[in-house]
Amino acid sequence: xxxxxxxxxxxxxxxxxxxxxxxxxxxxxxxxxxxxxxxxxxxxxxxxxxxxxxxxxxxxxxxxxxxxxxxxxxxxxxxxxxxxxxxxxxxxxxxxxxxxxxxxxxxxxxxxxxxxxxxxxx
Amino acid sequence: xxxxxxxxxxxxxxxxxxxxxxxxxxxxxxxxxxxxxxxxxxxxxxxxxxxxxxxxxxxxxxxxxxxxxxxxxxxxxxxxxxxxxxxxxxxxxxxxxxxxxxxxxxxxx
Numbered sequence: 006x007x008x009x010x011x012x013x014x015x016x017x018x019x020x021x022x023x024x025x026x027x028x029x030x031x032x033x034x035x036x037x038x039x040x041x042x043x044x045x046x047x048x049x050x051x052x053x054x055x056x057x058x059x060x061x062x063x064x065x066x067x068x069x070x071x072x073x074x075x076x077x078x079x080x081x082x083x084x085x086x087x088x089x090x091x092x093x094x095x096x097x098x099x100x101x102x103x104x105x106x107x108x109x110x111x112x113x114x115x116x117x118x119x120x121x122x123x124x125x126x127x
Numbered sequence: 128x129x130x131x132x133x134x135x136x137x138x139x140x141x142x143x144x145x146x147x148x149x150x151x152x153x154x155x156x157x158x159x160x161x162x163x164x165x166x167x168x169x170x171x172x173x174x175x176x177x178x179x180x181x182x183x184x185x186x187x188x189x190x191x192x193x194x195x196x197x198x199x200x201x202x203x204x205x206x207x208x209x210x211x212x213x214x215x216x217x218x219x220x221x222x223x224x225x226x227x228x229x230x231x232x233x234x235x236x
Contacts, residue, residue, distance in 0.1 A: 040225065050162070050170065050213050052225040064224055105175055110223035112215055113160040113175035120169060 007031040007116040009101050014121030021091050025121055027084040027101030032116075035059065035079040036107040040114060041086050043097035043123075053099070054086065058108050069095075091125045098122050131159075131214055131228035138234040139204045147199045147231045149214035159197035159214040161190060164230075170213065174199055201233075209235045 013025040027039070041053040054065045054075040063075050074087040084101050098120040104111035131151040139145035149159050158177060162170035172181050174190035187202045197216075201208055212231045218224035 042227075049211075049230040050164075050215075050227045052215070052227055055223065055225065064222055066224070100169060105172070105181075110217070112157070112217045112223075112225045113172060114162070114170070114215075115172045115175070115181055117169040117171075 007103065009103065009116060009118035011099060011101055011118045011121035014099060014123045016124040016126060017091055018127050019091060019093055019125055021125070023088045023091065023123060025086040025088065025099055025101075025123070027086075027118060029082045029084065029101075029103070032103065033107075034077075034082040038104045038108075038110055039077060039084045040102045040104065041075060041084075042100045042102055042114070042117075043095075044100070044120070045094075045097040048097075051097070055110070056084070057110070062110075088123070091123075093125050096123060096125045131216060131226050133212075133214060133228040133231045135229070136232045136234065138236055139201070140236050141206060142203055144200065144202045145204055145233065147201075147212050147233065149197045149199075149216075149228045150195055151216065151226070151228075152195055153216045153219035153226065154192060154195050154197050156219055157217040158192060159190070159216045161188075161197075161199045162213045162215070163208075164211045164213065165209075173212075204233075204235050206235050209233055 040055045100120045102114035103116040105113040105115040161174040164170040178190045214228040
C-alpha cells in the first residue's frame with residue numbers, strides 16, 4: 006500500500022523559512038516523479054513544484070519560483086520542500102503526491118498524502 | 128502559463144447524469160486528469176488519460192475530450208458523489224508545469 010506522510014508544517018512569520026518533508030513507502034520511490042500541491046483554506050488546488058524520479062529536473066510555479074526548492078533523497082524515500090521568504094499568501098495545506106506513470110513527467114497524481122499545514126502569520 | 132476554467136458549481140438529481148467541464152488551451156495537446164475531493168480529505172484521482180479509471184473508481188465515472196474542453200461525466204450520480212471536482216493538465220508552455228482548474232462543487236439533490 007502506497008503511503009505518503011507529510012510533516013514540517015508550522016506557524017511561521019512572514020519572511021521566515023520552513024522545510025517540509027514527505028516520507029514515502031509502498032512503492033519504488035526512485036521510479037516516480039513527485040509533486041507538491043497546495044490548497045489555501047477554503048480555496049482550490051494549486052500546483053507548486055515537481056521533481057523528476059532521479060532528482061535531475063525540477064520545476065516550479067511562478068508564484069514560488071526563486072523562493073522554494075524541491076529536492077529528494079532516494080536513499081531515504083523522502084521528498085522535501087525548502088520554503089524561504091514566506092508570504093502570508095503561502096498559507097495553505099501542502100500535499101505531496103506521486104504520479105501514475107513511472108519515469109515520466111506525468112500530471113496524473115494517483116496517490117496523495119494527507120497534507121501538512123503551513124501558516125504564515127505575524 | 129495556461130489556465131483551466133471550470134464552472135464553480137453544478138447540481139444533479141440523484142440517479143441522473145451530470146457533466147463537469149474543464150476548458151483550456153493546454154487541453155488541445157494534453158489530456159485532463161480529474162480528482163474528487165470531499166471535505167477534510169485529500170484529492171482522489173478518478174480519471175486519467177483518454178478515459179481511464181484507477182482501481183476502485185466506479186464505472187459511473189467517465190472522461191472525454193474535444194478541442195479545448197475536457198469533460199467528466201457521472202452517469203447515475205449517487206449521494207456519495209457530492210464533492211469538489213478538479214481537473215488538471217500539463218501546461219502548454221513546453222515545460223512540464225502543471226495547472227489545475229478552479230474546481231467545481233457538485234451537489235447531488
